[in-house]
Amino acid sequence: MKKIGILFVILTLVGSLAVMAAQFSIYDWWTAGGEKQAITAELNYFHQLYPEVNIVQNPVAGGAGVNMQAVIKSLIFAGLPPTTFQVHAGWEMYQYASAKLLSPITDLWQSEGWTKVFPERIKELCSYNGQFYAVPMDIHRANMLWYNVSIFKKLGLKMPTTFQGLIDLMKKIKAAGYTPLAVGDRNEWAGIMVFEEGLLSTAGPQIYDDFFQGKVNYSNPKVKEALKDFRDIMENYLNANHASLSWDQACGLVANGKAAMTIMGDWANGYFMGLGLKAGIDYGAVAVPGSQGVYNIVIDAFPVPKGLSTTQRKCAYDWLKTIASVKGQAIFNQIKGSIPARIDVPTAGFNTVQVANMKDLKTDILVSSAVHGSEAPAPFVTAWENALTVVQYHPGMSIEQAVNYLNGVNAQYLTSEKLSH
Amino acid sequence: MNKKSLASISFVLPSVIIVGVFVYAFIAWTVAVSFTNWNTLLPNWSFAGFSNYTSIFTNNLRFRMDLINNLTFTPFFVLGSMILGFFLASLLDKGVKFESFFRTVFLLPMAISLVVSGTIWVWLYDPANGAVDALLKLIGLPAINWLGNMSFALPAIIIATIWQYTGFTTSIYLAGLRGIPKEIIEAAKLDGAHGFRLYWNIIIPMVQSSTVTAFVLMIQLSLQMFDIIWVMTSGGPAFATDMPAVYMFIAAFKQNFVAQGAAIAVIIFLLTLVVVIPYLLTVGKITEEES
Numbered sequence: 001m002k003k004i005g006i007l008f009v010i011l012t013l014v015g016s017l018a019v020m021a022a023q024f025s026i027y028d029w030w031t032a033g034g035e036k037q038a039i040t041a042e043l044n045y046f047h048q049l050y051p052e053v054n055i056v057q058n059p060v061a062g063g064a065g066v067n068m069q070a071v072i073k074s075l076i077f078a079g080l081p082p083t084t085f086q087v088h089a090g091w092e093m094y095q096y097a098s099a100k101l102l103s104p105i106t107d108l109w110q111s112e113g114w115t116k117v118f119p120e121r122i123k124e125l126c127s128y129n130g131q132f133y134a135v136p137m138d139i140h141r142a143n144m145l146w147y148n149v150s151i152f153k154k155l156g157l158k159m160p161t162t163f164q165g166l167i168d169l170m171k172k173i174k175a176a177g178y179t180p181l182a183v184g185d186r187n188e189w190a191g192i193m194v195f196e197e198g199l200l201s202t203a204g205p206q207i208y209d210d211f212f213q214g215k216v217n218y219s220n221p222k223v224k225e226a227l228k229d230f231r232d233i234m235e236n237y238l239n240a241n242h243a244s245l246s247w248d249q250a251c252g253l254v255a256n257g258k259a260a261m262t263i264m265g266d267w268a269n270g271y272f273m274g275l276g277l278k279a280g281i282d283y284g285a286v287a288v289p290g291s292q293g294v295y296n297i298v299i300d301a302f303p304v305p306k307g308l309s310t311t312q313r314k315c316a317y318d319w320l321k322t323i324a325s326v327k328g329q330a331i332f333n334q335i336k337g338s339i340p341a342r343i344d345v346p347t348a349g350f351n352t353v354q355v356a357n358m359k360d361l362k363t364d365i366l367v368s369s370a371v372h373g374s375e376a377p378a379p380f381v382t383a384w385e386n387a388l389t390v391v392q393y394h395p396g397m398s399i400e401q402a403v404n405y406l407n408g409v410n411a412q413y414l415t416s417e418k419l420s421h
Numbered sequence: 422m423n424k425k426s427l428a429s430i431s432f433v434l435p436s437v438i439i440v441g442v443f444v445y446a447f448i449a450w451t452v453a454v455s456f457t458n459w460n461t462l463l464p465n466w467s468f469a470g471f472s473n474y475t476s477i478f479t480n481n482l483r484f485r486m487d488l489i490n491n492l493t494f495t496p497f498f499v500l501g502s503m504i505l506g507f508f509l510a511s512l513l514d515k516g517v518k519f520e521s522f523f524r525t526v527f528l529l530p531m532a533i534s535l536v537v538s539g540t541i542w543v544w545l546y547d548p549a550n551g552a553v554d555a556l557l558k559l560i561g562l563p564a565i566n567w568l569g570n571m572s573f574a575l576p577a578i579i580i581a582t583i584w585q586y587t588g589f590t591t592s593i594y595l596a597g598l599r600g601i602p603k604e605i606i607e608a609a610k611l612d613g614a615h616g617f618r619l620y621w622n623i624i625i626p627m628v629q630s631s632t633v634t635a636f637v638l639m640i641q642l643s644l645q646m647f648d649i650i651w652v653m654t655s656g657g658p659a660f661a662t663d664m665p666a667v668y669m670f671i672a673a674f675k676q677n678f679v680a681q682g683a684a685i686a687v688i689i690f691l692l693t694l695v696v697v698i699p700y701l702l703t704v705g706k707i708t709e710e711e712s
Binding site for chain 1: 463482483548568570574658671
């Protein structure tokens with residue numbers, strides 16, 4: 001009797017391992033309002049199409065994915081890759097591709113005809129050494145300014161067209177007794193976006209790209225100006241509790257009328273929609289003044305790790321086909337606040353901010369976000385963010401001292417050797 | 422070898438193997454990694470000498486700040502939680518009414534995950550809606566931007582961690598106080614020792630082994646402090662609350678500097694050893710004396 005019991009336990013364990021192997025295990029960092037609903041809707045659609053697949057979703061909280069990436073890296077080190085995981089296309093994906101941890105999926109891109117429906121720059125960011133490694137699920141725009149429409153109406157404010165104009169506007173809003181700019185930089189990156197988008201607006205896309213390729217540094221007059229503006233904004237125009245808030249809590253300050261504006265990617269759109277607010281009526285959005293005509297993209301994509309079983313690999317392919325389809329892109333992005341990466345998705349069902357962005361994507365100059373891991377390698381991004389934060393919190397440091405210190409950090413990390421991939 | 426010793430070896434062996442693999446082998450592995458060039462996503466086992474250690478100490482503003490923060494944090498955290506723990510344990514030992522209720526109340530914070538209590542403290546410290554600033558306002562003091570201010574962030578974390586761990590030191594001291602024979606206290610009282618003198622000359626020396634245990638455990642916790650800091654400030658603002666363990670996590674998992682992360686881990690380990698080895702020696706001595 002006892003032996004049968006032991007045998008039963010062993011069989012159950014083996015059986016559960018077999019079930020685990022057939023599972024579709026997906027990791028993402030979509031846990032805030034809006035984004036959580038979006039991934040749930042997409043997974044429901046996937047379940048409709050492939051009801052036999054057992055979906056195991058593993059969301060890891062922490063905006064911009066810092067915590068989830070730690071989990072993924074330890075799973076990969078342990079030789080237990082998930083079926084697929086969220087990754088930002090560009091440098092963040094290159095690190096996995098160059099380490100040969102991902103399977104090339106060029107065959108899938110070709111057989112599904114995806115090469116014809118995604119924009120050129122996005123295809124570049126999803127490929128590495130001539131092979132495709134990931135499929136984009138959405139395109140986010142990082143250089144966006146969100147504002148509370150009723151505060152703007154009440155104070156009779158007009159949206160400026162330059163970054164300097166935006167700072168003048170902040171001055172006015174502060175004088176009227178409102179917090180000009182809401183930021184939630186408990187995890188640093190949201191504050192660094194103020195510098196990144198300011199740099200793009202002040203210096204333009206060419207200098208922006210050059211900066212992250214190590215061709216120019218903070219001594220460039222435009223970059224220096226962006227640095228001065230960044231320190232000015234962070235010191236004078238933020239909500240006092242910025243260091244203890246997350247990005248969505250900062251958007252909450254704009255939503256409830258405590259702050260007039262926030263600089264955030266268009267995942268904020270999903271957050272506002274999730275609160276039941278209407279674009280154009282309750283909240284408005286424009287490209288950060290000075291960066292009109294430039295689209296700073298952040299792409300959430302999904303790769304296929306190496307080392308999957310045949311069943312798991314099929315699951316991963318089915319998931320990629322789902323998210324790349326016209327319907328799959330529409331379902332996810334309408335809720336998420338972002339726009340489809342495909343250019344042939346109809347605009348019906350998207351809100352005004354999204355429709356404007358879908359139009360812009362076709363005509364704008366495309367650059368990619370460093371804060372979100374697409375534009376520069378991870379070791380640099382962390383060091384760069386850390387250094388800017390140090391400068392931000394030491395107002396006593398003169399601008400020359402700050403430039404010297406920051407240039408040193410860039411020189412250490414943005415060498416041609418470290419930028420080759 | 423007789424049957425008896427064979428049996429005792431077979432009882433001890435499994436735990437020796439498990440501890441050997443999961444503690445000592447991993448320590449050895451971390452030390453080995455810290456001497457390699459594994460500063461990429463994939464392992465690179467080529468020998469790097471001490472370069473990971475030198476790069477941490479030279480030209481690295483962050484690690485220096487981390488050490489200063491940790492050395493500032495440690496005395497406040499360790500003494501704070503020990504003094505408060507001793508005080509609460511003494512009150513409980515007096516035989517207050519509802520003792521078990523209060524014991525649970527004091528011990529409860531320890532049972533809460535640091536991630537949960539960190540989140541609660543973030544809410545409490547919020548300068549717009551938090552309870553702490555509301556209290557300050559009530560007594561006419563200006564509100565403080567606790568976690569967003571470089572001077573207040575570390576004290577704020579010290580308060581939160583003392584709150585979390587005082588229950589632990591309370592339980593250690595309560596066990597120590599309960600272990601003092603009643604006759605000794607009675608005899609001391611007959612000899613005229615009361616109040617402060619009773620504590621200073623009799624009780625505090627009698628709970629010395631509790632003090633040593635609490636001290637070492639608290640220091641070791643302090644040197645490895647990570648979870649609550651990660652949740653409350655992630656080391657910010659501008660590294661005002663950054664600690665070696667936070668930097669280790671960032672280096673290894675965000676920047677892919679695995680060997681450098683391992684080197685930081687080894688440094689934390691050595692710092693801990695500095696405290697633990699004298700502890701093991703004293704404990705040995707105390708037990709010898711007692712026997």
